[in-house]
Amino acid sequence: MTNHWNLPHLGFGIGLRTTHFGEILAGSPAVDFFEILSENFLDTGGRPAYVLDQVAERYPIVMHGVSLSIGSVDPLDRSYLAKLKALAKRTNAKWLSDHLCWTGVSGRNTHDLLPLPLNEETLRHTAARIRIVSDILEQPLMIENPSTYLEFEASTIPEPEFLARLTQEADCGLQLDVNNVYVSSVNHAFDARAYIDAIPRDRVVQYHLAGHTDKGTHLLDTHSTFVKDEVWSLYEHAIRCTGPQATLIEWDEAIPELQVVNGEAQKARDATVRATVGDLVHV
Amino acid sequence: MSEHEEGVPSQTLARSEVASPGLARMQGWMQSVVTHPDGAEAGVESAEAGVHFDAGRLGLLVKTTGALTPLERLAIYQEMHLPRMVDALASDYPMLLSLVGREAFEELVAAYNRVHPSRSYTLNRLGDRFPEFLATHGAARGRQVRADLARLELAMTEVFDADETACVSSEEIAAIPPQAWSRARFQPIAALRLVSLETNAHALFSALRAGEAPVASRRKREHVLVFRRDYGVRRRALVPAAFALLQELVAGETLVGALETLTRSRRSIASDAVGTWMREWITDGLFARIQPG
Numbered sequence: 380m381t382n383h384w385n386l387p388h389l390g391f392g393i394g395l396r397t398t399h400f401g402e403i404l405a406g407s408p409a410v411d412f413f414e415i416l417s418e419n420f421l422d423t424g425g426r427p428a429y430v431l432d433q434v435a436e437r438y439p440i441v442m443h444g445v446s447l448s449i450g451s452v453d454p455l456d457r458s459y460l461a462k463l464k465a466l467a468k469r470t471n472a473k474w475l476s477d478h479l480c481w482t483g484v485s486g487r488n489t490h491d492l493l494p495l496p497l498n499e500e501t502l503r504h505t506a507a508r509i510r511i512v513s514d515i516l517e518q519p520l521m522i523e524n525p526s527t528y529l530e531f532e533a534s535t536i537p538e539p540e541f542l543a544r545l546t547q548e549a550d551c552g553l554q555l556d557v558n559n560v561y562v563s564s565v566n567h568a569f570d571a572r573a574y575i576d577a578i579p580r581d582r583v584v585q586y587h588l589a590g591h592t593d594k595g596t597h598l599l600d601t602h603s604t605f606v607k608d609e610v611w612s613l614y615e616h617a618i619r620c621t622g623p624q625a626t627l628i629e630w631d632e633a634i635p636e637l638q639v640v641n642g643e644a645q646k647a648r649d650a651t652v653r654a655t656v657g658d659l660v661h662v
Numbered sequence: 663m664s665e666h667e668e669g670v671p672s673q674t675l676a677r678s679e680v681a682s683p684g685l686a687r688m689q690g691w692m693q694s695v696v697t698h699p700d701g702a703e704a705g706v707e708s709a710e711a712g713v714h715f716d717a718g719r720l721g722l723l724v725k726t727t728g729a730l731t732p733l734e735r736l737a738i739y740q741e742m743h744l745p746r747m748v749d750a751l752a753s754d755y756p757m758l759l760s761l762v763g764r765e766a767f768e769e770l771v772a773a774y775n776r777v778h779p780s781r782s783y784t785l786n787r788l789g790d791r792f793p794e795f796l797a798t799h800g801a802a803r804g805r806q807v808r809a810d811l812a813r814l815e816l817a818m819t820e821v822f823d824a825d826e827t828a829c830v831s832s833e834e835i836a837a838i839p840p841q842a843w844s845r846a847r848f849q850p851i852a853a854l855r856l857v858s859l860e861t862n863a864h865a866l867f868s869a870l871r872a873g874e875a876p877v878a879s880r881r882k883r884e885h886v887l888v889f890r891r892d893y894g895v896r897r898r899a900l901v902p903a904a905f906a907l908l909q910e911l912v913a914g915e916t917l918v919g920a921l922e923t924l925t926r927s928r929r930s931i932a933s934d935a936v937g938t939w940m941r942e943w944i945t946d947g948l949f950a951r952i953q954p955g
Binding site for chain 2: 418421422423424425426428429446450451452456459481483484485486487488489490491493495496500501504528529530531532533534566567568596597599
């Protein structure tokens with residue numbers, strides 16, 4: 380199964396992190412693709428930019444942002460978008476993504492991925508802004524479902540239905556973060572598999588996988604450890620729904636050696652094989 | 663009035679109105695709560711949040727599901743806010759953190775965040791005003807050295823991120839006629855900063871980075887050249903006359919003009935010293951272009 384735009388299945392990648400720069404440049408490790416945190420490379424002309432140029436020559440790059448603030452009522456930051464576009468061109472990025480969230484209002488940036496009330500007003504507002512962003516970037520935007528720790532009484536649309544309608548009204552894609560689905564499902568007591576089942580299959584262009592932390596009363600999306608078994612199981616379910624899609628391991632705290640992170644990417648490859656072979660057996 | 667500029671006082675809202683309160687009010691309210699320095703409860707009860715929703719409406723805004731109350735759910739976000747800012751500034755000011763210790767550093771960041779919250783898409787710009795803030799905040803004892811250390815670290819961050827510019831080549835230098843040097847103008851590379859300090863913050867920085875016991879801070883004028891070469895940030899202490907000369911050159915003055923300025927300010931410079939400095943700066947790759955006079 381392919382996706383709405385026939386964007387390529389890039390394989391099983393990892394995030395490009397400073398701690399691995401030396402190893403990547405020295406050894407050209409067997410990584411399918413790298414995802415960069417866009418904001419880390421927008422305003423630097425030093426070593427990070429040099430390393431990124433080297434990596435982009437050898438590997439496919441995708442860009443993942445945290446400051447688009449697509450749900451905010453503040454105006455879109457046009458200079459930020461211009462820089463994103465320039466970076467995408469420089470790295471020949473296969474696609475760009477950011478989160479269904481807002482990060483601040485009144486000119487302030489909390490640098491958190493804050494939740495939105497999921498209702499008709501937010502849907503109209505967010506879809507209109509995604510269309511503007513896509514026009515400026517001249518390519519479709521991929522929207523990621525965030526981990527959330529609260530829900531608003533003002534929400535009237537379940538999250539997967541909201542995402543499905545958003546893809547239609549904004550003509551955007553989805554970067555489905557399976558760990559985020561799981562974290563939110565525990566935090567808000569919903570059925571994670573039913574969530575996956577309600578996602579429009581052809582709009583999923585990339586998966587994210589990461590580790591989370593159990594805080595006792597809730598799960599926290601920390602990207603600080605290995606992907607949990609429950610998330611692997613949910614990922615296989617998702618792959619059975621959408622078919623294989625580019626999948627990325629996020630690891631942002633207590634980052635281990637590159638081969639450990641890449642080992643998680645290989646587990647994703649194995650899980651994809653299990654899910655798709657299982658499909659064939661059922662057929 | 664646009665759909666995001668509702669002006670209905672929160673006290674007059676009926677439940678149905680609260681159920682669809684508008685994104686602008688919801689976001690203004692939540693930001694007030696999760697960025698409040700004294701906790702989510704204080705945030706909910708704050709005047710800033712009250713502009714949008716009365717504290718008594720919390721249960722009508724945030725769902726009560728599972729083990730956590732609405733306030734506890736807001737607290738998850740609020741409790742991550744300041745640590746995120748602390749981590750960002752700790753990354754930019756590691757030696758300042760070493761000097762003052764974690765607890766004092768967190769207090770300084772909390773105070774700074776109240777005055778200068780992030781307004782950029784990147785946390786890399788969060789600390790741009792930290793040195794000037796430190797010059798007037800925190801305990802009076804050691805204030806100047808903290809501000810100086812921060813100025814030095816900010817310069818290093820700027821140099822780290824500056825655009826890469828090729829330095830003038832040896833062939834270009836060889837092509838400059840000897841008589842053209844005195845009227846030549848020197849365009850610096852982007853990754854160059856000159857930092858003048860009121861204290862021995864540079865010596866302190868070196869000791870802290872080496873993991874040595876910090877030297878005692880004291881008043882002492884220090885002049886530091888910060889530049890990048892082969893993507894590494896380098897520091898070099900300069901004598902006052904060398905610092906003043908380089909300052910004039912990077913500001914666009916000719917060599918002879920710069921020396922005249924220094925003479926007028928009664929700085930004595932040995933003639934052979936100028937040649938030594940110039941050779942060193944050219945070898946260090948400080949100039950992107952030399953325009954012969």
